[in-house]
Every structure is written in C-alpha cells, then in structure tokens.
Amino acid sequence: MIDSNGYRKNVGIILCNSKNELLICKRYNENSWQFPQGGFKENENAESAMYRELFEEIGLRKNDVTILGKTKDWLKYDLPKKYQRKTGSKLCLGQKQIWFLLRLSSDESNINLKKSKKPEFDDWEWVLEKRPLEEVISFKKNVYADALRELMPIIKN
Numbered sequence: 001m002i003d004s005n006g007y008r009k010n011v012g013i014i015l016c017n018s019k020n021e022l023l024i025c026k027r028y029n030e031n032s033w034q035f036p037q038g039g040f041k042e043n044e045n046a047e048s049a050m051y052r053e054l055f056e057e058i059g060l061r062k063n064d065v066t067i068l069g070k071t072k073d074w075l076k077y078d079l080p081k082k083y084q085r086k087t088g089s090k091l092c093l094g095q096k097q098i099w100f101l102l103r104l105s106s107d108e109s110n111i112n113l114k115k116s117k118k119p120e121f122d123d124w125e126w127v128l129e130k131r132p133l134e135e136v137i138s139f140k141k142n143v144y145a146d147a148l149r150e151l152m153p154i155i156k157n
Contacts, residue, residue, distance in 0.1 A: 001040050006093030007076060009040040011050040012147060015058075015065065015102045020155050021126035023104075024135060025058065025113070028122045033135035035144070036121075037097065046070070046098040054102075057120050059112030065102040069154045074098060077143045099147040101154055 001009045013036040015023040024033045038053035040046075047067075054060050078094040085092050113121045129152055136144050 001042065002087055002090040002092050006091055007096040008092045010037055010095045010097040011046055011053055012037040012097045012099040013050060013054060013102060014099060014147065014151060015104055016155055017104050017108065017126055022129060022132060023124055024127050024132050025121035026123040028119055032137060034140070035132060050100050056116045058124070059115040060110055064104065064106040064110050066105045068101045068103055069151050070101065071099040071147060071150050075143045075146050077140055080139055097143065099151060101151040
C-alpha cells in the first residue's frame, strides 16, 4: 500500500524483555541487523499489521506481548534508488512507519524465526538501546533514533 507521495505504510516493532534489553534480528543470509518491521495488507490497521508481522517474522502471538506504546505520528525514511521498486503502477520511494514498543510477557523460547515459508531473519539477540543505531543500515538510522527517542522513556520511568 503506497500512498500518493510514494511511501509504503509499514509498522516497526521494538520488543523489550524484563531487563529492558531490545530484540534485534539478523537479516537472512546477510550481516545486517534490524528491528522487525513490515507493510500493511489491505484493510489492516496499524495494530493488526503489527501483530501479523510479529508472528510472521519472530513467531510471537498477541498473548506473548504487551503493548507499552506507539509513535504518535508516521516516521518516514527514503529508500536509496537501488532499493526503490514499483508496486503495481506506483514507485515506492520510501517507508512511513508507525512504531510499537512491546514487552515480551511470555518466555523467550517462544521466539521462532521460522514461522514464515520465507524467513526474513536467521538470528536474534537482546541488546542495549544504543546497539540498534550502530547496526541498522544507514538510511534507517534517523527513523530508529526518532522511534527510540519517543518510545524508550516509557520503559525508563
């Protein structure tokens, strides 16, 4: 679902554990780490897209997590030309994302990267807040910084 400005609607997921460490995942067969994220399907709202992506990408269900917060507005990033793709007749110039902060409320053994027929990730780990900014691909850094700046105070209080 690409809007009139060329941005694909997307959700981002920041999952924390009881120690307030954050889950980052390694992209399948790459040396690239990121938070789980994914696009909306037709007729989905942000929360339903987030729960679907949560299950598809890391195998967790609604009862495995608690929503602690979400960003008030869309956060946007532009894709470098080499990553821009046409969807139907529209060129995707970037992503606009609503970010969710979740707390894992079940056991971490429920994390399963192989729920999808085509897994996006092949490894994961719990990290401190600064690590995702060090690991994520450069064109996503500002959105990560904005999402963390807005949402991390929820768990620091």
